[in-house]
Amino acid sequence: MGERPASNRATDFDVLIVGAGISGIGMAAHMREKIPDHSFAIVEQRENLGGTWDLFRYPGVRSDSDMHTLGFEFEPWKHEKSIADAPAILEYLDQIVDERDIRRHIRFGHKVISADWRGADARWQVTLETSDGERKLLTANWLYLGSGYYDYDEPYDPGFDFGDFTGQVIHPQFWPEDLDYAGKKVIVIGSGATAVTIVPSVARRAAKVTMLQRTPTWMFSRPAKDGFANFLRKILPEKTAYRITRWKNIKLQDIGFKRARTSPQKVGEFLHKKIRKIMGEDFDLEPFTPPYNPWDQRLCLVPDDDLFEAIKGGKADVVTGRIKAFEKGGVRLEDGSFLPADIVVTATGLKLAVAGKITLTVEGEPVDLAQRFYYKGCMFSNLPNLAVVFGYLNASWTLRADINSDYVCRVLAEMKASGSDVAVPVLPDSLDLEEDDIFDFSSGYIQRAKHIMPKNAVNYPWRLNQEYVIDRKRMRADPVDDGILSLRRRGANARETHERLEAAE
Structure with missing residues (x-):
């Protein structure tokens, strides 16, 4: 299943998925099963799928979670070893994209540089750079960021002076x-x-x-x-x-x-x-x-x-x-x-990155995610049609990827049923949320990155929880229309949404 020539390929999608690792592939698989009438593409800056599991090539590279929870809820892990090496994980992901006809929707060598939300069109204008240096523009109603949590280009540098070491x-x-x-x-x-x-x-x-x-x-x-x-x-x-x-x-x-x-x-x-x-x-x-x-x-x-x-x-x-x-x-x-x-x-640690280092703007105005609150560990306050995956620190990454994918599919289905183009978690300026420590962990890589992380409130839904069992129940059972997530059409209503967004800033 080779790629079609770029000139003949679609440039406009219901959902643009960033990253062909566990998070991105999981979202695509959920869409195929739950909302097959929605179009999508996956853009991946590397030349292969797998994300972390393709990037890291050090000896013995393996999961540090069991594959019965690092695997997806919809695809059983069939290997004898539940602590799996990278080749076995890549084989698992390859099987999923092939059996579900996802591979042809992946555009390799496409790095997302920036994304600007245009309310009048209810679309994200996404600028990408291909591996040969060409700039491209894709548009999508939704942006789903499965770009992981660390900087692929630059690891953490503790500042060692290697002096006279000749090895x-x-x-x-x-x-x-x-x-x-x-x-x-x-x-x-x-x-x-x-x-x-x-x-x-x-x-x-x-x-x-x-x-x-x-x-x-x-x-x-x-x-x-x-x-x-x-x-x-x-x-x-x-x-x-x-x-x-x-x-x-x-x-x-x-x-x-x-x-x-x-x-x-x-x-x-x-x-x-x-x-x-x-x-x-x-x-x-x-x-x-x-x-x-x-x-x-x-x-x-x-x-x-x-x-x-x-x-x-x-x-x-x-x-x-x-x-x-x-x-x-x-x-x-x-x-x-x-x-x-x-x-x-x-092996001194990773350098965390938020939203894949993509420059996000709304109507040309910069978005600083460190000033936004998480909404259900999936979306952000007053930011329309954008979802992200940041996995659990005390459990497997995929557990959050699964519930976030499922939730966004529910939102998309409800939007289609109601004729809505815009879904935005509205946080009024008048609502003064009590903040919580986003990560109650002392790990160096976590502490070094707290200044770039989105905000966390004490009370749900304005937080990134670390309790999967509770999150799973809430994400599946709570109504999409919860009085916070505003679903509306573009056009006149979009102007109203933008006014509310400005008021909430």
Whole structure:
């Protein structure tokens, strides 16, 4: 199914989906099933689908959520391993776009630069740049941003001065395909999900891998295969087994997170007990004892104890300390110790981005999302016909992608039934909302980006919740016409909408 020549392709759509990763593909699949009479296109700046799962190429790259919840509600995960590597996830996404006839709607090599809302037409005028530098204009009634949460072009730079270090310096976001680390000494700086994935994978061929952390992270060991899921698949239809396993994992995740908030010491002891089971009762747990409670930051998943097996086998170790300088042949720490290295991997985190770094305007006036409140974790105050996906921090990303896609399909169906062109969550200036911390997480990448994040109110619906079970019920059961989301036609009513928008600014 090759692409048609660009000159013959449609330029106007009911919905323009930005990004062909999990969020964008999920929206397209929901539209195919629930509102097949609506037209859509997916624009993707890269040359392949998959988003995160195509971009990251570092050794061992895998999910840090189980695939029964990182998978979509409408497509069972059929692999034996529920903690999946990137190729298996890409295979899953490829199957979805092919079986649902979505691939021909994807335009690769199309990067969205800006989008301007025109009320008189009830359309977004979207400017794109193709991979060969050509500028294009597409229009759409709705803009659905599935562009992820981090900057694809630029990772977080902690400002290291590599001084006299003569070895290779690698960032996981731009891992070279031909990197040869066999028999070499490797230092991985960081203790998050990326570092915890890279260390045991590289340790299989490297001489030695050291995970150099400034602060320990809570680790959670679990099997890569879900025995319960695989048993159910043998005795029940695929979809039934998937639905049961998915709900089981959602509930366990929810219980675990809430227990960490109410009984952090007990949860910490439980996590340590699992480490001691593999490493022995006399194992020093200091490198795995953070100065914060479990789930103050996201837990790091260790499937099949792979990190601990690498440490046990002498192929890897974990060092806690601060870097004093990069010297010839390695890294000097502030305590004076020296760690030899041929390769340094800076797994120091991502740089968050909002709305895919797209310049958003309404009638030419700039939109600052940091001044808008979330509406149902999906839309923004006084911003028409635009939806976004920002997944859960305490659960799988796809859980939010699914409920947001389903909700927007409901809104679009209601708009069509009522002859409406515009849907806008109206927040009057007179309504003084009490603000809440958008993310009650201490992770560095979260804290660094709070100034660019949209606002969060204490009370629903003006917030981005972190409780999937409650969100799912509300998004499906609450009426679209809730007295806040204003549905209206363009033209005379559009002018009225714009006046209300201006009044609410």
